[in-house]
Structure formats: C-alpha cells, structure tokens
Amino acid sequence: MKLSKSPWLLHYDASSCNGCDIEVLAATTPRFDVERFGIINTGNPKHADILVITGGVNNQAKSVVKQIYSQMPEPKVVVAAGICACDGGIFKDCYNIMGGVDKVIPVDVYVPGCAVRPEALIDGVVKALAILDQKRDAMKSHAACEINYDKNSDTKEKNQA
C-alpha cells in the first residue's frame, strides 16, 4: 500500500506575511474537502508526513523550523509554499531573513506565488505525494543495501584474512 493514500499535513508559518497562510488554511477547510484524498491537517509534527511551510525563515524561526523537521518521522517531505519560502521573495535582502526554507532544512517541492495560488498549492502537494512514495521505496531499498553492505564487509574481512 502506498503512503500517499494517507498523507497527514502540518502547516508552519516561518515569518510569512500571512498571505500564503490564509491560502494554505483556506485550501484545507471543509469547503475544499481535502479529506477526500485522505489528507488530514494535523497540528502535530510527530504525526505528520508533509510539512507545508511559508515565509522566508527569520532568525527566530530558524531553530523552530529545524526542530519541527527533526520531530517528523521518516519518510517525510517538505513543501515550500510561496515565493518567500522558495527564495526569500521581497524580503530576501533583509538582515534577519535566511532567504528561503532550503537554507535551513531540505525542501522537496517549491511552489512559487505571492500569495501562493490554491491550485498551485494542490499541485505542489500532489507532487510531494509522489516524492513521499519514492522516499518510502528508497528507505526499503536502503535497508536492503545496508544488509548487502554488511555482507560485503564480511566477505572483505574474510578476503583480507
């Protein structure tokens, strides 16, 4: 079964002007019924699969973003929503702005826009779902690789002996 059938979403505002946040929240309201795709808006990073993050990340939000990301269990994906989250946007040159979420944590999908359009956001989340499945497969094959690696190291040692 694919992970993408049950994506639980976490939304964090890392110093956004709130324009993108309003769009993100609006897209997850019952009116647009994202639950038909199994998406649940959870407030808990430990239950989340997708982190939707807005804003260019200022100094204060930096440690919070890192902590939230580290609290999410693997496999996980990050969607940078809005141009500020992508590269800092009009705040890029501010003294306190990191200039994009990818300066702090790895980002999988970039969704530009000021504010981000709901259609673009939904497209971005759908792209993220495909990446989520890929990451799950990679985790499985990675686990298999580790076993192979161990076997190889055994044979190497034997060869050396």
Added chain:
Amino acid sequence: MRDFLWLIMIILYLGLAPVLGVLASGYDRVVTARMQGRQGPPFLQPYYDIMKLFQKEAIVVNWLQTAMVVSFLMFTIFTGCLFFAGGDILLVFFAHSLAEVLLILAACSANSPYSNLGAQREYIQMMAYEPMTLLVAIGFYLVCGSFNVADIIQINMPAIIKLPGFFIGYCFILIIKFRKSPFDLSTSHHAHQEMVKGLTQDISGNVLGIMELGELYENVLLVGILALFFITREPWTWLLAAVCCSVVYFLIILIDNIFPRVKWEVMFKYTWLVTFGFAGSNFLILMMLRR
C-alpha cells in the same frame, strides 16, 4: 462442545475485530463528511491510515512509552477475548480499566506538556465514566443473577426492558469512550484540538499504529457490551442487537457533529448526573421490585 464454541468466538474476535473496527470507522468518516456537505474520504481510509502508520518510522521518546502502548494493545485484546469467551463481565471492566491506565501511563512518561495534559484529562474522563461501567455490570447481575456473559445471553427477555436507565447511561459514556464531541477532551480525531493531539502527542509512526489497532479492538468490545442489552436465548435477537447497535452508533456520530466540545467540569457533571439520574433510579426501582 460449549468450550469449543467459545474458542471459535475468541478466534473470530481476534480476526474480525480490526476489520469491523475499520469498517465502522470508515462509515463514521464518510457519514460525518456527508453531514457537513462534503464527499469525504474513501470508505477504507482508516485502513490506509493504519497501514501507513505501520510503514513509518517511530520516534521513540523513551522505551517505557512503547512498552506501555504495546501492553495497552495486549490488555485490550485480552479483555475482548474474555468478553467474547463469555467470561465475567466485572473482570472485563476491570481489565479494560487497566488497559486504559496503561495508555495514560504511556502519555505521562513523555516530557511534552500536551501529552501530560492529555493524560490528566483522560484520568478525569475515567473518573466520569467508571461508575457507569460498574453499574452496568451490577444491572446485568440484578436481571440475570450472574456476572457471566455466557449466562447473560441466555435470559428470556432483552435486558433493556428492565434496564432502560442503564442503557441510556451506557450510551452516554460511549460518547466519551469513542472520543467524540462534546467529550473528546483528552485527544481528538479532528483538528479542533486546543492541545494539539493531547494523549497521543508523543506517540508516533508504527507505535501510533499499535495504539490505533488497540482502539479498534476496544471499540468492538464496547459495541459488544452494548449488544448485551438486546441479546436473549432467541437467535433473532442477535439481529435486533446488530440493528440497535448501528442506530446508537449513528446517533453518536450525529451528536459528534452537532455539539461543540465542553469543558471537563461540564462533562464530569453531566456524566455523573446521567449516571445517577437514569442508571441510579433504574437500580433503585429494580431493588424495590426484588423485595
């Protein structure tokens, strides 16, 4: 032959309870969505959710929490087996309380304030509904003269005829047990939770999957106890029980959708009022009739 039958019931419970639990939960989510004018998730969404959780990594805050959650599942399954094997209903309620306490200890063992607050509220919920569970056991004893489930299902007429107050009280605490609004204080299936995920805050990935599985077993057990109000020695009453349980389940979903969450004081007050108002007066009348 009789022992053999109970063995079959245990195997059926072990195998079918998660299936029934997932179907009931899927029905709940689709009906809730339709009540809100939405299409809602696929019918098997709870199955997808649990399968996803089992594929995820668990961030374990301490080994004690995982041990407690696994013990919660074990004790819930044990309780269900005891019930469906026709065991003592008092023991069923006590073992069930122990399972619940293990879950609270799991939440207490984490450092997160949300988790601890969820655990505290779960204690308050237990304080609210425990008198009613004990009264249910006593009610069945007054009607049947036995605490054994095997004897209770052999009575002549449905227990609800003599125990209407107990039935109302039990339905009331089912709202708390199913974690439904207005009484979903400790944790909620919905996003409208002021302390994030409360009780389940620090339980993640496949450990959360184990907990969800435990809750499925628990829900089937609770509906089983509800069915006990209708089942007699006549086979057709099993059908009656199935229909009545479905109606009660639908009503709980309806209540979930039309009431906002209340504060714990209100929950506590109303639960005890209903417990002692309905079940208590029913109990007194039964005692007077026995004289």
